[in-house]
Amino acid sequence: MATRVERFDPSDVAAQPHRYFRRKYVWQWPIRAFHWVNAICILVLFATGLYIANPILSPTGEAYGNFVMGRVLQVHYTFAFIFIVNFLWRIYWFWMGNPYARSGFPFVWKASWWRDLFRQAGDYLALRRGHVHLGHNALGGLVYTLFVIFLGWAQILTGLAMYSESNPGGFWSGIAGWVIPLAGGSFQVRMWHYLFAWVFITFSIVHVYIVFYDGQQYKNGLVTSMISGVKFYQEGDIDCDNWIS
Amino acid sequence: MSLKPGMSTYDVLREHGVDRRTFLRFCTATAAAMGLDATMVPRVVEALENKPRIPVIWLHGLECTCCSESFIRSSHPITQDIIFNMISLDYDDTLQAAAGRQAEEIREALVRDHPGEYVLAVEGNAPTRDGGVYCTVGGRTFLDILQETAAKAKFVVAWGSCASNGCVQAAHPNPTGAKPVKDLISGKAVINVPGCPPIAEVMTGVLTYVLTFGRLPELDRFGRPKMFYGKRIHDKCYRRAYFDAGQFVETWDDDGAKKGWCLYKMGCRGPTTYNSCPTFKWNNGVSYPIQSGHGCLGCSEAGFWDNSSFYDRLTSIPVPGIEATPELIGKTLAVAAGVGVAAHFTSFMIKRGIGSKTENVEDGKD
Numbered sequence: 001m002a003t004r005v006e007r008f009d010p011s012d013v014a015a016q017p018h019r020y021f022r023r024k025y026v027w028q029w030p031i032r033a034f035h036w037v038n039a040i041c042i043l044v045l046f047a048t049g050l051y052i053a054n055p056i057l058s059p060t061g062e063a064y065g066n067f068v069m070g071r072v073l074q075v076h077y078t079f080a081f082i083f084i085v086n087f088l089w090r091i092y093w094f095w096m097g098n099p100y101a102r103s104g105f106p107f108v109w110k111a112s113w114w115r116d117l118f119r120q121a122g123d124y125l126a127l128r129r130g131h132v133h134l135g136h137n138a139l140g141g142l143v144y145t146l147f148v149i150f151l152g153w154a155q156i157l158t159g160l161a162m163y164s165e166s167n168p169g170g171f172w173s174g175i176a177g178w179v180i181p182l183a184g185g186s187f188q189v190r191m192w193h194y195l196f197a198w199v200f201i202t203f204s205i206v207h208v209y210i211v212f213y214d215g216q217q218y219k220n221g222l223v224t225s226m227i228s229g230v231k232f233y234q235e236g237d238i239d240c241d242n243w244i245s
Numbered sequence: 246m247s248l249k250p251g252m253s254t255y256d257v258l259r260e261h262g263v264d265r266r267t268f269l270r271f272c273t274a275t276a277a278a279m280g281l282d283a284t285m286v287p288r289v290v291e292a293l294e295n296k297p298r299i300p301v302i303w304l305h306g307l308e309c310t311c312c313s314e315s316f317i318r319s320s321h322p323i324t325q326d327i328i329f330n331m332i333s334l335d336y337d338d339t340l341q342a343a344a345g346r347q348a349e350e351i352r353e354a355l356v357r358d359h360p361g362e363y364v365l366a367v368e369g370n371a372p373t374r375d376g377g378v379y380c381t382v383g384g385r386t387f388l389d390i391l392q393e394t395a396a397k398a399k400f401v402v403a404w405g406s407c408a409s410n411g412c413v414q415a416a417h418p419n420p421t422g423a424k425p426v427k428d429l430i431s432g433k434a435v436i437n438v439p440g441c442p443p444i445a446e447v448m449t450g451v452l453t454y455v456l457t458f459g460r461l462p463e464l465d466r467f468g469r470p471k472m473f474y475g476k477r478i479h480d481k482c483y484r485r486a487y488f489d490a491g492q493f494v495e496t497w498d499d500d501g502a503k504k505g506w507c508l509y510k511m512g513c514r515g516p517t518t519y520n521s522c523p524t525f526k527w528n529n530g531v532s533y534p535i536q537s538g539h540g541c542l543g544c545s546e547a548g549f550w551d552n553s554s555f556y557d558r559l560t561s562i563p564v565p566g567i568e569a570t571p572e573l574i575g576k577t578l579a580v581a582a583g584v585g586v587a588a589h590f591t592s593f594m595i596k597r598g599i600g601s602k603t604e605n606v607e608d609g610k611d
Contacts, residue, residue, distance in 0.1 A: 013606050017448055022405070038384065053558065054492055054510075054558070055491055055509070055510065055574075056493075057491055058491070058492065058493065058501075059490060059491050059492060061487040063487050063489075063492060064486070064490075065490075065492040066490035066491055066492065067487055067489055067490060067491075068490060069490065069491040069492025070488075070489035070490070070491075072491075077591060093475050124589075127589075127592060127593050129595050149571070165477060165516075165517075166476075166477065166480050168465055168466075168471075168475060168519070169465065169471070170477075177466065181466070181467075184548060185517070185546060185547055185548050186517040186546070187543070187546070187548075187552040187553075187560050188552075188560060190517070190560075191559050191560045191571050192571075193561055194571045194572070195571035195574060195575055197575070198571070198574070198575025198578055198579055199575070199578060201575075202578040202579045202581075202582045203582075205353075205579060205583055205586060206585070206586060208591065209586040211587070213589070213590070213593060216593075217465050217593070230313065231502070240427040
C-alpha cells in the first residue's frame with residue numbers, strides 16, 4: 001500500500017497535484033436512485049407510521065366527510081410497496097453493479113475486514129483522518145447491512161404480515177403470514193414493527209451526521225457523491241478491493 | 246325415550262311428532278347458520294335424513310363453564326335441537342342427570358364400545374405440572390382422562406380459548422403448566438373454536454357442520470374454522486367508518502364516545518382479532534362489546550391475557566425485568582443517537598478550533 005499523503009501541504013500540492021486531486025466515479029446511478037428513493041420512503045413511512053400508531057388528528061363532522069386514517073394508511077401502504085420494490089432493486093444491483101456496489105458486504109471471515117472495522121471505528125472516535133475508502137469502509141458496510149438490509153427485511157416482513165391480516169390465506173398471507181406465529185401473535189408483530197421504525201430513525205440520525213462529518217474530515221466529497229457518484233481521494237487511500245482481498 | 250343408536254336426526258324428529266315441513270324449515274335455517282347458500286339445503290336434508298346421530302362426549306377440564314353458558318343460549322339452531330335431536334350427547338358432566346360412578350361408566354362404555362365413532366368436545370384444558378394433579382375428575386387426573394378419551398375419538402373439538410390457546414390459566418406465569426388441547430394429544434384432528442367464551446351460534450354452527458357433513462370444516466393455520474374465524478373484527482366492525490375517517494374516542498366520556506366513534510385509541514383489539522362477533526353478535530343478536538361502547542379484548546386470540554393492558558394500543562417489550570413500551574425504547578434510542586452525534590460534533594469542532602488556532606500562530610511566526 002502506498003504511503004498516504006499525511007498532511008495537506010500547499011507547496012507539495014502545487015508541485016505534484018496528481019497526488020492530491022484524484023476523483024473516481026464510484027456510485028452508479030442505480031445506487032444513487034436507490035438511496036434517495038429509500039430516504040424518501042423511510043421519512044414518509046415513519047411519519048405516517050407514527051400517525052397510525054397514535055392518530056392525533058381529530059377531524060370533526062360526519063364520518064362520510066372524512067378519510068384521514070384511511071388516506072394515511074393508503075400513503076403508508078403505497079410507500080411501503082415502493083420501499084419493497086426499491087429494496088429488491090438494490091439486491092439485484094448488488095450482483096449487477098460495479099465492485100463498489102458489493103463493498104458494503106460484511107466479510108466477517110476475513111481478518112483484513114475486522115482490522116478495517118476497528119481501525120475505522122478508532123479513526124471516528126479519535127477524530128482522525130484515516131484512509132478514504134472508495135467503496136464502503138468495513139464499519140459503514142456493517143452498519144448498512146444491519147440497519148438497512150436486515151432491518152429492512154424485518155420491516156418488510158412484519159409490515160406485509162399485518163397487511164395480509166385482512167385476507168388470511170391470501171397471497172400476502174402466504175408470503176408473510178408465518179411471521180405472526182413466529183412473533184407470538186399479531187399484537188407482538190405491531191410492537192416490533194413500531195420499535196424497528198424507531199431504530200430506522202436512530203440509524204438515520206447517525207448516518208446523516210457521519211456522512212457530513214466524514215465528508216468534512218476526509219475531504220472526499222462524500223455528501224455530493226450520492227448525487228454525482230464521484231468520490232475524491234488522495235494518493236494512498238483505499239480502493240475497496242485493497243482491504244477486501 | 247326410545248332413542249336407539251343409529252337413528253338419524255329426521256327419525257328422532259319424526260318420533261317427536263315433528264312434521265316434514267318443519268324439518269325442511271329446520272334444514273334451511275341450519276344451512277343459513279353455517280353460511281351455506283340455498284343450493285346446499287338438499288345436502289343438509291339428505292344428511293340429516295340418513296346419517297346416524299353422532300355420539301358426543303363433552304369433557305370439562307380447567308375452565309369456568311362460560312363455554313357451556315354460551316352454548317345453551319344458542320338461538321340458530323337452538324341448543325335443544327342440537328343436544329336432543331342432532332347429536333347424541335352421551336356424556337357432559339355439567340348438563341347430564343347422571344352423577345358419580347354412574348356418569349363415569351357412561352364415558353368408559355362409550356370409549357370401549359364405540360372407538361373411532363364419537364366426537365370428543367373439550368371445554369377447558371389440562372394442567373401438566375406435577376403429573377396433572379391440579380385438575381382431577383372422579384379421582385383421576387384430567388390429563389389422563391383427556392388423553393384416554395381423545396385416543397379413540399373420531400376427532401376433537403376444542404371449545405373456547407382454554408382448550409384452543411390456554412387462556413387465563415396458561416397466562417404468565419402459568420403456575421399449573423396448563424396447555425391447550427392440541428399440545429396434549431397427537432394423531433387426532435382438532436377443531437379450535439376460540440373465544441372466552443365462543444359465540445353460541447359459532448359453537449352450534451361448528452357442531453352442525455361436522456354432524457351434517459361428517460367431516461371437518463375448512464380450518465385456518467391455527468385450526469380454526471374459516472367460516473367463523475376468517476375475518477377480523479376490525480374488517481366487519483360497524484364503527485369502521487369512524488376508523489377510516491380518523492375519528493377516535495379519546496376518553497370514556499368524551500363527545501366521540503357518545504357519538505359512537507372508533508375505539509382504536511382505547512385499546513380495542515379489533516384489528517388483531519378474528520371472530521364473528523360483528524356478524525352473529527351475542528345473546529340472540531342483541532349486541533357485542535364494541536356495540537356496547539367498550540373495545541374488543543381480543544379474547545379469541547392466543548395469549549390475549551399477556552398482551553399488556555386491555556386499554557393499551559401497543560404491548561410492552563418482552564424483556565424480563567424491564568417494563569418498557571416500544572415508544573419509550575424507540576425515543577430513548579433516537580435521543581441517545583442525537584446526544585452521541587452532538588458530543589462527537591462538539592469534540593470535532595473543539596479539535597478543529599485548536600488546530601486552526603495553532604496554524605494561525607504558526608503563520609504569525611512565519
